[in-house]
Amino acid sequence: MLSRTMRNLHQLIGLSGALLLASCGSDPNSPGIEYMPDMYRSPAVEAYVDFGQDPYYFEDSLVLAQRNTQSARLPVAGTIPFSANPDKAQFNFPYPYPATVEGYEAAGLNLRSPIPMTQENVDKGKVTYEKFCLHCHGTTGKGDGPVVNNGKYPQPPAYDGSQLGTLPEGKMFHSLTFGKNIAMGSHAGQLSKEERWMVIQYVKYLQAGGKMPGEMPATVAADSTQATAAAPATK
Known part of the structure; x- marks a missing residue:
């Protein structure tokens, strides 16, 4: 009986040793064979x-x-992912006009707002305008904001005046993107492209004297050198 017990014990020890060796591997970083690892070592x-x-x-x-x-998969060669929402993709395209006089004029002739002129968009633009533009341009766009009234900076032209009353929306967007003259800096870091267009909708509303305007006139305001070799593009 004792010899049988010892034989079983030797077999158990041998089997345990074999299992122990089988659970080891040549890779020093490998945990070997684990029972219920519970994803402790996820890939x-x-x-x-x-x-x-x-x-x-x-x-x-x-x-x-x-x-x-x-x-994560890389985009297909030669393509640029703009947006999963086709309606928002147009706001993610690269801006095609440089920060030059020629780029400013070309934007005025060719660039058109991708969002409709609706009361809802005007109201959204007003909210952004009051946060980022009112301090210089004033509540109604007369150029009488508190920064100007304190005598720190020159007064900007009124939106409904002779200089900016017919300013094309493309020039407005270009100015918001790169800044204009000395006092107005770029707002591209503060406002998304969609928000900039919303502000422009409200500025157009102020240009029309607080009314919903129709199509903006194609006349280019004479506030800088005019472009000579460009034609208006269709929407």
């Missing part, structure tokens, strides 16, 4: 990494496994 997948070209591993099987590992 770390780096975004935008081609795992098939990992320079530290060369085995074909591992390369294949890495190629099948899900990760």
Whole structure:
């Protein structure tokens, strides 16, 4: 009976040793065979990494496994992702006009607002206008904001005056993007393209004397050198 017990004990020890050795591997960083690891060691997948070209591993099987590992995918060659929402994609396109006199004039001739002139958009533009523009241009766009009234800066022209009354919306957007003259800096860092167009809708509302205007006249305001080789583009 004792010899049988010892034999069973030796077999148990041998089996335990075999299981212990089987749970080990040549990779010092491998945890071996784990019972219910509960995802304590989840695979770390780096975004935008081609795992098939990992320079530290060369085995074909591992390369294949890495190629099948899900990760963020790069855009198709030659394409630029603008937006998942087609209605918002137009606000993410690169601005095509440079910060030059020629770019300013070209924007006035060719650039048109991508959002409709509605009371809702005018109201949204008013909210943004009162936060970013009122301090210089005034409540009604007369150029009598508190910054001007304190005597610190020159008075900007009134929106409904002879200089800016017919200013095209493309020039407004260009000025908001790059700034205008010395006093007005760029607002591209504070306002998105959509917000800039909303502000312009409200400025057009002020240009029309606080009324909803129709189509803006094609006349270009003579506030700078005129462009000579450009034609208005259709919407």
